[in-house]
Amino acid sequence: MPHLVARDLGFAYPGRPVFRGVSFRVPDGARLGVVGENGSGKSTLLHVLAGESADGHPLAPSSGEVVRHGSLALVEQELRSPPGTTVGDVVRATLADVRAAADALDAAARTFDHDADAVGLGELTELLARAEHLEAWDADHRVDEALSRLGAPRDHARLLDELSVGERYRVRLACRLAERTDLLLLDEPTNHLDDAAIGFLTQQLAAWRGGVVVVTHDRQLLDDVATAILDLDPSMDGTPTLYGQPGYLSYRFAKNQALVRWRQRYTAERKRAAQLAERLDASYEGLSDEWRPPKGSNKNRRGTRARIHVKAADRLVQKLEAEAVEVPVPPLELRFPDLLAMSPGWDPGEPVVEVRNPRVGRRLDLPGTRVAVPPSGRLLVVGPNGSGKSTLLGALAGTLALGRGTRRVVDGARIGIVGQEESVPVGLRMGDGRLATGFDAYAREALDLLAAGALDPELLVPVAALGLLTEDDLDRPLAELSAGQRRRFELARALLAVPHLLVLDEPTNHLSIDLVDELTRALQATSAAVVVATHDRRMRDELADWPTLELS
Incomplete structure (x- = not known):
């Protein structure tokens, strides 16, 4: 059963739509890469999928629905925590469910009566399966290894306030990787990682037993782990596009081809619209003083013919507008300014x-x-x-x-x-x-x-x-x-x-x-x-x- 299903998902702030028409499924072993222009709603989508806003309040989609199965963890770009929070506090909070599963199994095992408790055997089996799924006995080792491999502080007494933005992010990421949730949501996970840390992250994601949704600008990461790519930039029908072919180059080629078809269709329809507009103008001119039947002719018949021309043109224009696509919204394109190598009077052999x-x-x-x-x-x-x-x-x-x-x-x-x-x-x-x-x-x-x-x-x-x-x-x-x-x-x-x-x-x-x-x-x-x-x-x-x- 898929761990996450999004059906025709949409979200809008008051007076400002963010995205609409988002649909996908993330089953076990699937790793969905999410891309799109800055401001297209990538981080917002992760919060809607998680069901909570950046400040921890419940968050529901404006339209559509999200269906979740199993446990879920979201690693945001910024780690917010109360003053005085330590690395150990983050570790304990993140692994609370893992430790609770181990404690529940230990408690059930201590009170279980092999001779008399037939009903409790099923409960014990379920608790054991849950603990094994989370690898609960190995959690502390996993956290320590992840902190080390990601280059995060390992001292549980260190205050988060004393750490850099990158160190705080790596602490949270390490804990979430060790948590082993059914669904992992990551927002730009490689921003604060070096090559060795990215290699460790890539290995972890490729072996993740549940589902993964990762927002990223890292083209290499998309090549290495993504099984599909969701592009939140609008397509011809105004909704995001899911590209099922893995790999960044395959996605880029498919997107460029789709944009070419979109622009070609728009250009053809605008040309046809201009032709119909000219035809409509000519038809209306037939009702003006410049198109009066000569004296003695059947003026009623000429007037009827003019009205028929106008109605036919009107129907064609209405049909065209009903079937037309919206103007493609050109993506923001960097217009880099002409920068100067040096100013007058500088010695070209002197370093800047x-x-x-x-x-x-x-x-x-x-x-x-x-x-x-x-x-x-x-x-x-x-x-x-x-x-x-x-x-x-x-x-x-x-x-x-x-x-x-x-x-x-x-x-x-x-x-x-x-x-x-x-x-x-x-x-x-x-x-x-x-x-x-x-x-x-x-x-x-x-x-x-x-x-x-x-x-x-x-x-x-x-x-x-x-x-x-x-x-x-x-x-x-x-x-x-x-x-x-x-x-x-x-x-x-x-x-x-x-x-x-x-x-x-x-x-x-x-x-x-x-x-x-x-x-x-x-x-x-x-x-x-x-x-x-x-x-x-x-x-x-x-x-x-x-x-x-x-x-x-």
Whole structure:
């Protein structure tokens, strides 16, 4: 029996539809990958499937139904917990059902009378089967192994408040993998994982005995584990599409073909509509003063013929409109600005930025190392979690002070930065007390840069011109945007001042698959210098010809 069934599922916030017409089945062994543009409702879909909102309140679909069988676990992008929560608290809360199953079996076994309790034998058998299914006796070992393999803190006394966003996520993911639920829902699980951790996750998902639904931008993960792909972007009939053929390339080919057919049909119908409109206009002109029967002719007959022409044209137009498809909504397409390699007066042989012998606390120590990025230069920084990639990028960008070593940057160089964590608080408020929208935050950033002399007003990039967010989304408070939409906004902010150097830390996190493809092509072509640190295996393959610095 399938663990999860969605039938014609729809969801809408007041005044804002999110998705509709979602239907699929997830039986044992099925692993459904969910993709779609940022803001298409991927995370919302997971919450509807789980039956609870991000703050833990019950959540029901606006239309359709969800049928669940067995236990379910949801791993969200962000781990929310009360102050003072420890790693051990998360472990105990997550494994409560597993421990309860083991305790129930132990209690039943102690009181069971083999000679007199025939009824209790069935109960004992069920409890034993449940405990074996959950592998209850091995739970502590599984948690410890998962924490270790995912690179999460193993000290149960560690406070979550002291951990990074990535460490907190890995703690929750490790516990959920050890929990062995019948249905596992994952939201962008590879965002905070290095290669070794992704390998462990892939192994766990491929062997999962229940069903899996995973929202991901990771093209390699889709290839490795997905048995089907659900695309939440609208199709020709306005509903999402389920692609049963596994593999990212198969999905991409099928989607592109469907979009071509959609556009061809729309173009043909618009052409036919224009022809019918001309015919209708000509028919109506027959009733005007310009089409009067000559004196002495049968004017009643001529008038009847004109009305027949008009009615026939009207019927054809009505039939066409009834059968017509909606205008295809073009997906947001990145319009990367023309960035400058260097400014007038710069020495082309001088690096835009250079650090020597950098050390930053205990996070980075590279004695005898020089890292220099020339105009239009490229640098790919790789290495496991904790190796100092983000710290090095911060040192290059000037956002982290060096405890040892030197940093030199060309006078007047503009640097655009996308960090792993959001630099604009979602609760940012304007002077009148209202929550800041994307337009508000972008304007404030521009004014701050102008005041600091770090922005040429002739080169400012309008945020709406980038194709990263619609004007409607930019008019909404940042707090209402999805994690992926906020990530798009961070990328827009990095491009605002037309930087000479882009420093991007895990740039594919939270982005849609389509935008990841577009961004990769843009980074390969831009005249600006680019430094990228990423765990995205497909992006690393595509940037394999860049100079690479591997940290360990």
